[in-house]
Amino acid sequence: MAFVEIGKPVPDFAAQATSSKDIVLSRLKGWKVVLYFYPKDNTPGCTTEGLDFRDYYEDFKKAKTLIFGVSKDILKSHEQFRAQYQFPFELISDTDAYLCRMFEVIQPLNMYGKQIQGVERSTFLIDSSGVLRREWRKVRVNGHVEEVLEAAEATD
Template sequence: MPVAVVIDQPVADFQAQATSGVSVSLAALRGQQVLIYFYPKDSTPGCTTEGQGFRDRYADFQAANTLIFGVSRDSLKSHENFKCKQAFPFELISDKDEALCQLFDVIKLKKLYGKEYLGVDRSTFLIDKDGVLRQEWRGVKVPGHVDATLAAAQALHKD
């Protein structure tokens, strides 16, 4: 199992299945910046709002040579429905086996109504065109997050 990601270090290559029948490999994305955002569950209020924010600024991310991928443990079928309903122009990766969640260390102990469970900690990672992790946001609050990640992507693209 690869070691969890570290800022300013290369991210281990991975293979993952995404919507639209796409197979995502970090090695195949070299030359482009990659923004990977982890979210808890398709079609829930916070996750929908966050995805809509990335959707609405998608052209700005493209202008900064940045691909966006959303990741959760939901099935590809659930992802396809969510992507279609929200008209997301980017792919959603299904991480049912939690391989990416483990690589990016986003599974955390959470509490809901007094019950503890292991869930996905809303987190975002910006990887440069050489496959090096340049920035991470953990424990993300949705308001203002898309703008913060876009500013970082634009600054990195200028370097």
């Protein structure tokens, strides 16, 4: 498996998303793409992050940037989460953790004093020709979406 690296083209991928869509990176040329990885639907931090992306969605559209949330949840969970909070963007179901491994977001996490392997909240900005331009790892939700938007506006 190929891993992503800043300044290099992101390997093409296909993934299932909400609204019965198949997301294929190579078909999105001409658009910038934000992939934000989050641990789980309907948890406090993940909901807040999704709401922030929702609230800035029109600004991202003006910056010719598509947004996709990615977690290991099943599509049914994603559909409910998306509908409940009226997210205008699609959520990708990565149940086999293919994208999580490609973007190296599966990390050891401390959960209630136990070490587990989980999804580290991370965001990636891919430019309109498919090259990875920015990454944010160990994301703290407050102010994050504004920083991603600023980077998207400054990227071709």
